[in-house]
Amino acid sequence: MAPIQHLTHRTPQVTADELLAGFHPSHRFGEVSFDSYRPDPSQPSQSEAVQRLRDFAAGIGSASGGGLFGRIFGGRRPAAKAGIYLDGGFGVGKTHLLASLWHAAPGPKAFGTFVEYTNLVGALSFRKTVEVLSGYKLVCIDEFELDDPGDTVLMSRLMRELSDAGVKLAATSNTLPGSLGDGRFAAVDFQREIQVLADQFDVARIDGEDYRHRGLPQAPEPIGDGELEEYASSRYGDRTLAVDDFAELVRHLSSVHPSRYRQLLDGIDVLVLHNVHTITEQSLALRFVVLADRLYDKDVPIVASGAPFSELFTQEMLAGGYMKKYFRAVSRLTALAREGQKGEVLL
Template sequence: MAKIIHLTQTTPNLSVDELLAGFHPSYRFGEVSFNTYRPDPNQPSQAEAVSKLSNFAQTVGKNNGGGLFSKLFGKKTTAKNGMYLDGGFGVGKTHLLASLWHASPGPKAFGTFVEYTNLVGALSFRRTVEVLSEYKLVCIDEFELDDPGDTVLMSRLMRELSDAGVKLAATSNTLPGALGEGRFAAVDFQREIKTLSEQFDVHRVDGVDFRHRGLPDAPQPLDDSAIEDFATERYPEATLAVDDFAELVAHLHKVHPSRYRQLLAETDALVLHNVDTITDQSIALRFVVLADRLYDKDVPIVASGKPFSELFTAEMMAGGYQKKYYRAVSRLTALAREGQVGEPAL
């Protein structure tokens, strides 16, 4: 028989160690390796990326010029402490980054750009530097800058980690020198952006942009009175998180985004009553983080109200954070199709 819980009644309190324990590849990339990556023979840059990252993995945990002492008194080196994979959506960058993480010795961290900025918010900048400086490798997936504060924050964090000898690896669909373009006056922050780009050797991963074929069709929302019966029948042995959408949105405002992974720890499927359009951008960005954690955990969704294609306003979908919102809509729609139609979320 399905177990019913409510996210709105869950407020996770995590220690530093518990927070950091979540910095690993998601369920979807929990067992990938360089051997399971299938390079497109028509795109030689993909096989080159495997070779470069395999070699880079061999340097993790070894001092090859990193660290402040070496910088001051050691021999000069042109080797960089970071690898940066640039390329479009759907070419396997996250697969490659997760493969690097699995192939490297620990301690090590793997998280999205947003998860690292949230970690700083939860621990403070100085404490985050202290903790991550003890790591051998820090992997940053979906590296993207959306505002000047994040630009300064991440440039400082990467610089200090690099000075401590930590290896860095990142993925993005934006070259380091172009980070922030289209979202704020990037020209005013060229010094910080240049600092970021200098941390990495950049490798372009070419390929077919599979996920730019448009958003999948959102399934028709179910009748509100029927969604709980529908979910318990479809998932009879699961733990179902059943919540009113407006109440969940209000609750997210009280829970730090760094704790959203733990918020969903017991959830096998999500049942949402009365989904509606979010009009407040700060709340919308929190829901984007929740969508990423739901997708990471592959949590199917059963919902009533508006379809997820109407989750954000037209202004949001056309604004500076549009990539985040499109990703969230795409992922939530895929999870809703999985929950209501039985189509696996890819």
């Protein structure tokens, strides 16, 4: 019988030092490289992005053009942008490329999602975060999205101060830097901050379709609820299962800060969910998006009953300001369900 845990019984505590120690690519991207990225031959922008990132990596740590020293002794040469920004739809391999850059660059360096950096500021204070990250050569920010005005001001200040300190920046997003915040809040009122962010980056566009769906069947049919645990136990032997009722897990996420979701999944090999259904409250849906990202980072297969993950969010959510977050979550959860129920392993 497989060992069984329940995520709803866990309330992890995470120190600031533990948060900092976790700023590296996840297990899924722990050994990726530019060579292991598979560009789509029909999408030349993918191969072009690889070369641009190789060139960017080669310039990290060089003495010319960066920081205060470069501004004092660099004459009138135009300043190079502090960062590179990978723009493209979900599933085109942006995170793979960002992690490849992190692996190729000299240290010290940091790699985290946008929400992990905002959580870091909350844990350390803004000034301490700047002090710590200013000593790094490279800061990588995955899934860069601005969901509220406070984050806009916070991240524009953080990126500006890190750029001034000579830190190289790299980010991924489904939205061009000048359009961050559109559809979520009155972005026009914060255009200055948004422009500060945009000015830090050269943009590399990556076109293509979601590789997780390329030539693959649709999401597997959910398993009957009465067969669910027996199916998971028989398929995964002595691996550790987290078995939870979906509604209870969604409620439990409200009591755990999103910065702790990575630790919430510590030691879990497979997630078994009873009675998946559509989430109708946006605050809960956004928390589940963060959990989906952490599940995908840790490559935790999913076995589930109830509704398919394509029905996880309402049509209003999928058409609203957070639509890209929701579609990314559906894409990733579908990939994990294929892995859990069909044995399809996707990078």
